[in-house]
Amino acid sequence: MQVVNNHKRYHLQEVRRRTERESTMSSIAAYYNRKTVLITGATGFMGKVLMEKLLRSSPNVEAVYILVRPKAGQSMQERVANMVKSKVFDRVREDCPHFQEKIKPINAELTQPNLAISAKDSQELLSRVNVVFHCAATIRFDEPLKHALLLNVMGTQQLLLLSRQMQKLEAFIHVSTAYANCNRRNIDEVIYPPPVEIKKLCDLVEWLDESIIQEITPKLIGDWPNTYTYTKALAEYLVQQEKDHLNVAIIRPSIVGASWHEPFPGWIDNFNGPSGMIIAAGKGILQTVKVNNDAVADLIPVDVVINLILAAGWYTAVHRPKTMMVYNCTTGGINPFCWGDIGYHVISTFKRNPLEQAFRIPSAQMTSNHLINQYWITVSHKAPAMLYDFYLRLTGRKPRMMKIFNRLHKSMMLLEYFTTQSWEWSSENMNMLMAQLSPEDRRLFNFDVRQLHWSEYIENYCIGAKKYLLNEDMSGIPAAKQHLRKLRNIQYAFNTTLLVIIWRIFIARSQMARNIWYFVVSLCYKFLSYFRASSTLRH
Numbered sequence: 001m002q003v004v005n006n007h008k009r010y011h012l013q014e015v016r017r018r019t020e021r022e023s024t025m026s027s028i029a030a031y032y033n034r035k036t037v038l039i040t041g042a043t044g045f046m047g048k049v050l051m052e053k054l055l056r057s058s059p060n061v062e063a064v065y066i067l068v069r070p071k072a073g074q075s076m077q078e079r080v081a082n083m084v085k086s087k088v089f090d091r092v093r094e095d096c097p098h099f100q101e102k103i104k105p106i107n108a109e110l111t112q113p114n115l116a117i118s119a120k121d122s123q124e125l126l127s128r129v130n131v132v133f134h135c136a137a138t139i140r141f142d143e144p145l146k147h148a149l150l151l152n153v154m155g156t157q158q159l160l161l162l163s164r165q166m167q168k169l170e171a172f173i174h175v176s177t178a179y180a181n182c183n184r185r186n187i188d189e190v191i192y193p194p195p196v197e198i199k200k201l202c203d204l205v206e207w208l209d210e211s212i213i214q215e216i217t218p219k220l221i222g223d224w225p226n227t228y229t230y231t232k233a234l235a236e237y238l239v240q241q242e243k244d245h246l247n248v249a250i251i252r253p254s255i256v257g258a259s260w261h262e263p264f265p266g267w268i269d270n271f272n273g274p275s276g277m278i279i280a281a282g283k284g285i286l287q288t289v290k291v292n293n294d295a296v297a298d299l300i301p302v303d304v305v306i307n308l309i310l311a312a313g314w315y316t317a318v319h320r321p322k323t324m325m326v327y328n329c330t331t332g333g334i335n336p337f338c339w340g341d342i343g344y345h346v347i348s349t350f351k352r353n354p355l356e357q358a359f360r361i362p363s364a365q366m367t368s369n370h371l372i373n374q375y376w377i378t379v380s381h382k383a384p385a386m387l388y389d390f391y392l393r394l395t396g397r398k399p400r401m402m403k404i405f406n407r408l409h410k411s412m413m414l415l416e417y418f419t420t421q422s423w424e425w426s427s428e429n430m431n432m433l434m435a436q437l438s439p440e441d442r443r444l445f446n447f448d449v450r451q452l453h454w455s456e457y458i459e460n461y462c463i464g465a466k467k468y469l470l471n472e473d474m475s476g477i478p479a480a481k482q483h484l485r486k487l488r489n490i491q492y493a494f495n496t497t498l499l500v501i502i503w504r505i506f507i508a509r510s511q512m513a514r515n516i517w518y519f520v521v522s523l524c525y526k527f528l529s530y531f532r533a534s535s536t537l538r539h
């Protein structure tokens with residue numbers, strides 16, 4: 001009898017403990033435990049953060065398949081082995097030392113028929129995958145239309161076809177961009193009709209000569225600024241076409257920046273979007289940029305996007321919404337911040353925490369006026385670059401500054417469409433999803449950008465770029481400050497010499513300038529004599 005009572009008590013205690021544990025446990029993390037996930041674009045910026053968060057928050061995830069291509073002379077295996085050593089995985093490495101065992105790389109090339117996946121691998125995916133996260137894309141603004149179509153559109157179509165055959169698929173999450181519909185000012189969480197019949201366009205570019213496609217690209221893409229945003233818009237439509245066969249959702253992040261909190265504040269590993277410009281400003285290379293200071297800079301931290309992606313995956317699979325959900329993942333409508341403010345915080349952070357071996361003291365003219373910007377480009381970019389290259393030549397070195405500036409100007413030209421205008425995105429679905437989360441999920445998968453403190457975020461972004469992108473140690477800051485002081489002295493000396501030279505030229509040519517010059521010099525002389533006389537009297 002005693003044994004039975006003990007057993008009953010133990011059982012009740014166990015049930016209570018389990019209920020308590022479940023009530024405080026994250027539903028999202030619990031959902032991914034024992035699921036098999038497929039990620040495309042896992043070697044990219046967002047893919048890595050997605051994989052890290054998934055493996056850290058759901059350590060019992062069954063497997064994470066990733067589609068990887070061989071690249072730059074490295075095999076798929078070598079790339080993955082190098083990737084898991086990356087700093088981004090430091091936290092998960094600490095929590096689950098064997099995390100890489102969950103990662104199952106699959107050789108694939110998204111521009112090839114059937115994604116170039118072998119029959120064996122394909123079978124494995126079809127029988128096991130529960131959730132697909134499609135992140136792979138070309139995000140270059142200058143991508144030739146044919147390649148952008150092949151990867152962003154045809155690649156997506158092929159992945160959708162593969163996913164249709166997956167026996168256990170519960171959700172397909174497509175990562176698009178908030179700028180897919182940037183030809184509109186107000187962008188709702190809906191799919192807009194495509195500007196062309198996609199099949200006809202793909203057929204056209206298939207047989208047309210590359211040079212002809214290049215020539216007619218501006219006509220084809222119409223009021224889209226580049227092939228990237230255009231092809232992302234087409235891909236959204238294809239995804240929507242599958243809504244009756246697949247449980248799909250689309251996430252549209254705006255400009256994805258360094259992380260807010262996870263895995264580390266300020267984590268970033270590429271020069272895309274504002275990151276390259278921020279670094280160029282910190283190095284004192286970028287001194288002028290064409291932006292509308294009052295336009296909203298719709299930056300979103302990468303960890304916010306990843307948390308929303310994981311939450312959307314869970315919601316799509318578990319709640320199976322009747323209509324296909326599109327989540328605009330933006331900050332402008334909720335917690336706006338302007339380009340002018342970003343510029344101010346970037347410069348002030350780099351003055352306090354300078355980058356090593358800066359070219360000039362960080363400072364930036366930010367204007368939307370084309371002529372003023374051109375003036376500053378000539379004065380503060382091209383002239384110093386030419387002078388420096390001249391100095392390099394004199395000292396027997398190879399000139400390089402002009403080349404760097406030409407690349408910078410090309411990037412600035414491609415980015416200015418986004419920095420001189422504002423858009424309004426609705427974010428009802430993001431808010432609705434937030435309301436569906438338990439307090440624990442809201443904490444673990446936070447995508448509430450109302451809590452984002454911009455000045456702190458930008459500071460961490462700049463410091464993150466210094467640490468993780470440029471691999472500069474924070475202990476080098478005193479030396480970097482010393483270097484800035486040296487640059488300041490050089491600048492003062494240079495400006496004074498320039499002023500004297502200009503003035504001398506002016507004096508040689510104008511009687512009036514000469515008269516003013518003699519007047520000023522005699523005034524200074526009288527002033528000095530007066531001071532000397534009065535100090536002698538005092539003693």
Ligand SMILES: CCCCCCCCCCCCCCCCCC(=O)SCCNC(=O)CCNC(=O)[C@H](O)C(C)(C)COP(=O)(O)OP(=O)(O)OC[C@H]1O[C@@H](n2cnc3c(N)ncnc32)[C@H](O)[C@@H]1OP(=O)(O)O
Pocket residue numbers: 139140141142177178179253254255256271272273274275276277278279280281289291342343344346347364407410411414415418419
């Ligand atoms: C006062 C401060 C103010 C700051 C504010 C400034 C304003 C910024 C505005 C940003 C707005 C962004 C809007 C984006 C909106 C769309 C968002 C998306 O949906 S989607 C996503 C948005 N998509 C994008 O953002 C893509 C946009 N980017 C592109 O399309 C191209 O990069 C390009 C056409 C701009 C230049 O092409 P190209 O000239 O061929 O040059 P490559 O690219 O081939 O790079 C060659 C090598 O150089 C390396 N490197 C680069 N920068 C730097 C640097 N600063 N240093 C050192 N190194 C740098 C680079 O890593 C590479 O190394 P490796 O790999 O060879 O070893």
Ligand SMILES: NC(=O)C1=CN([C@@H]2O[C@H](COP(=O)(O)OP(=O)(O)OC[C@H]3O[C@@H](n4cnc5c(N)ncnc54)[C@H](OP(=O)(O)O)[C@@H]3O)[C@@H](O)[C@H]2O)C=CC1
Pocket residue numbers: 040041042043044045046047067068069071108109110111134135136137138139151175176177178232252253254255256257270272273
């Ligand atoms: N970064 C941003 O600001 C924003 C990004 N997005 C979207 O988020 C997604 C991820 O972007 P992000 O991580 O920044 O981009 P990255 O350029 O960092 O990553 C792109 C990924 O796609 C893979 N990929 C490219 N071409 C192929 C191919 N032919 N076959 C297989 N894989 C390929 C790359 O693999 P590999 O390493 O082999 O090149 C890489 O893993 C994209 O869909 C993008 O449109 C949306 C809004 C903003």
